Amino acid sequence: MEPNYDESKVPVYTLPPVWPEGMTPERWRDEFRPRLLRQFAELLYGEIPPPPEETRPELRAERAGALNGLAVRREFRLHFRNGTATAELDVLLYLPTRRPGRVPAFCGLNFYGNHSVTPEADVFPSSGIGPEGPIRQDQVGAYCHRLPLTEILTRGFAAATAFYGQLCPDQPGAVETGIHRLFPGCARPATALAAWAWGLLRIRELLARQPELDPAQIGVFGHSRLGKAALWAGVNDERFARVISNDSGEGGAALTRRCFGESVAAITSRFPHWFTPRFAEFAGRENELPVDQHQLLALVAPRPLHVASAAEDLWADPRGEFLAWREALPVWRALGIPVPEPGDELPPNGGIPGYCACHRRPGVHDLLPEDWACYLDWAAAFSPVTGGR
Numbered sequence: 430m431e432p433n434y435d436e437s438k439v440p441v442y443t444l445p446p447v448w449p450e451g452m453t454p455e456r457w458r459d460e461f462r463p464r465l466l467r468q469f470a471e472l473l474y475g476e477i478p479p480p481p482e483e484t485r486p487e488l489r490a491e492r493a494g495a496l497n498g499l500a501v502r503r504e505f506r507l508h509f510r511n512g513t514a515t516a517e518l519d520v521l522l523y524l525p526t527r528r529p530g531r532v533p534a535f536c537g538l539n540f541y542g543n544h545s546v547t548p549e550a551d552v553f554p555s556s557g558i559g560p561e562g563p564i565r566q567d568q569v570g571a572y573c574h575r576l577p578l579t580e581i582l583t584r585g586f587a588a589a590t591a592f593y594g595q596l597c598p599d600q601p602g603a604v605e606t607g608i609h610r611l612f613p614g615c616a617r618p619a620t621a622l623a624a625w626a627w628g629l630l631r632i633r634e635l636l637a638r639q640p641e642l643d644p645a646q647i648g649v650f651g652h653s654r655l656g657k658a659a660l661w662a663g664v665n666d667e668r669f670a671r672v673i674s675n676d677s678g679e680g681g682a683a684l685t686r687r688c689f690g691e692s693v694a695a696i697t698s699r700f701p702h703w704f705t706p707r708f709a710e711f712a713g714r715e716n717e718l719p720v721d722q723h724q725l726l727a728l729v730a731p732r733p734l735h736v737a738s739a740a741e742d743l744w745a746d747p748r749g750e751f752l753a754w755r756e757a758l759p760v761w762r763a764l765g766i767p768v769p770e771p772g773d774e775l776p777p778n779g780g781i782p783g784y785c786a787c788h789r790r791p792g793v794h795d796l797l798p799e800d801w802a803c804y805l806d807w808a809a810a811f812s813p814v815t816g817g818r
């Protein structure tokens with residue numbers, strides 16, 4: 430079926446609530462929030478498996494004076510063991526050389542290998558399956574724009590990344606060959622998004638143990654399918670201090686019920702391994718889905734959330750991402766955190782800054798230095814507050 434790009438063909442819909450009538454902060458936290466998490470696990474993402482019995486971090490290389498002196502570079506290999514099964518994840522970490530104290534950090538997965546997001550040719554290259562098949566080891570720095578290390582480090586943040594394909598190959602039918610192998614007794618179906626989110630949780634734990642980092646200031650980010658993974662990780666582990674969704678679109682930050690751009694039918698037929706089979710059942714019956722994505726965004730509360738879109742990325746439904754963000758805001762408000770009261774449209778400059786921020790930059794589907802400029806300003810300005818208790 431042709432994707433709908435016509436605003437006048439968006440069906441009339443009713444969104445399920447983020448803060449039902451009569452809700453209290455206590456009941457939201459203790460009952461409503463866990464129920465929503467369970468529904469999202471069942472209907473979309475699958476449960477994130479538990480931590481393995483053993484995680485052993487091996488420091489494979491450390492280099493002071495990286496990035497022209499701006500950073501200390503560490504390359505870890507996480508060795509996971511559960512029962513007799515093992516798996517590995519290679520994490521590339523840059524710490525700012527100048528540190529006024531314990532510094533904040535961002536972590537996120539990459540699509541094309543650790544070597545693709547750094548200009549430094551002497552990092553350990555990743556290998557495995559990426560979005561278009563096996564990744565190429567000669568692509569050193571080819572995706573540097575998605576992780577502008579100089580800007581991030583100069584602003585005093587650390588950055589950590591790992592190759593998503595090492596956690597779970599992005600191929601239908603191959604999901605059980607990823608980290609899900611470690612958990613044969615665990616709730617099924619196993620999904621790729623749950624495997625990628627699991628990896629983000631393990632990276633957060635590694636970062637929390639670095640003495641140079643502030644464990645209470647570790648944020649998670651992701652672009653596109655990895656933005657979906659970042660959201661799923663961020664709502665499951667509340668120790669992530671902040672959550673960034675960059676162009677995460679369908680099954681990410683965009684409202685499913687709008688049926689604009691990528692549809693349930695399209696995403697679940699091209700990428701059946703990302704979600705549980707339940708999601709596909711709602712193709713053409715989006716209104717009957719018990720959840721919608723504003724509720725997922727609301728699960729980030731009371732922590733800071735940033736949702737970003739690109740104006741030409743109609744496949745990801747930028748307006749649907751803005752509306753999901755706007756419809757999630759009542760939760761922050763109810764938890765006593767001041768957030769904007771946006772109208773029906775984003776302002777002409779495309780952004781609403783604040784503790785819960787939203788921006789839409791011109792251009793196409795990508796994670797760009799100009800997105801990072803917004804994220805860095807936002808992260809520098811807002812630390813998580815503990816609301817709602």
Ligand code: GTR
Nearest residue numbers: 652653654655678679691696
């Ligand atoms: C597209 C997919 C989107 C988005 C994107 C990406 O093909 O339809 O949902 O996840 O891939 O990850 O780049």
